[in-house]
Amino acid sequence: MIVIEGLTKDFDSFRAVDNISFNVKKGEVLGFLGPNGAGKSTTMKMLTGYLPISSGTASVCGNDVTRxxxxxxxxxxxxxxxxxxxxxxxxxxxxNFIAEVRGLSNADKRDKVNLSIKKLQLESVMNQPIETLSKGFKRRVGFAQAILHDPDVLVLDEPTDGLDPNQKYQVRELIKDMALDKAIIISTHILEEVEAVCSRAVIISAGRIVFDDTPETLKAKSTSGSLDEVFRKLTHK
Structure with missing residues (x-):
């Protein structure tokens, strides 16, 4: 459902993403890992069409994101x-505003808005101004707008940032449930996120992929069984 080939992004003389390739199939949750400044968010922005691609291609459900x-x-x-x-x-x-922008009919809009609120457990704050919400609730509202139109592909950048342990568990369970019929990318630097929900891990460092395999294979590379240890080894400059 997601195919990335030779994807590159240059900012003047600085190469933020350097010729990376990977794909994500339906039913797969891919953890896209890397230290700060590795090129994770830049890759996500190119994939979703919010940042032009310098070279290479990215396609979603057979559609080239540039064309x-x-x-x-x-x-x-x-x-x-x-x-x-x-x-x-x-x-x-x-x-409701996002549903209108997405072009949903009135009946479909009502159903999908209510379902998103239920899935993210936003009933208690549904009539509250967003500026008054906690960081965790704001993050869940952002998640709700992402799943509102029941997309085939989800691209989630730090989806549990700001959530308390109970909220993290709820969101991770939701991601696992949705993965049955979607392709999902989670961009994160939180290693426990990969163990909790991901079926595959791609690690990027200095704009290049340094690992692409299962979380179990990643963990097996550590002498202590620690993801932190192997992550440091792979991303150490």
Whole structure:
């Protein structure tokens, strides 16, 4: 469902992403890992059409993201890092607005907004202005807008950032449930996230892929069974 080949991004003379290739199939949850500044968010922005590609290709459900941007975005649910939300809107007001932008019919809009609120357990804050919400609730509102239109592909940048342990568990269980009929990429630097929900891990360092295999294989590379240890070895410059 997601195919990335030779993807590269240059900012003037600085190469942020350097000729990376990988794919994600339906039913797969891929953990996209790397230290800060490794190129994770830049890759996600290119994949979702929010940043132009310098060279290489990315396609979603058979649509090249550069040639068919609208078709691509219709198939993707995207939770960017620090997702911008309209603070003066209520939770339900924002989700209704996103549903209208997505072109959902009135009946479909109502059903999908209510389902998103239920899945992210936002009932208690649905009529509350977003600017008054905690960081964790804001993150869950951002997640709700990403799944609102029931997309085939989810691209989630730090989806559990700011959540308490109970909220993290709930969101991770939701991701596992949704993975049955979707392709999901989780960009994160939290190694426990990979163990908890991912079927595959790709590690990027200085813009290049340094590992692509299962979390179990990654863990087996450590003499102590610690993901932290092997992560440091793979990403140490």
């Amino acid at each position: 068919y941007p609208l078709e691509t975005k219709a198939r993707i649910g995207y939770l960017p890092e620090g997702a911008p939300l309209y603070g003066d809107m209520t939770t339900i007001g924002l989700l």
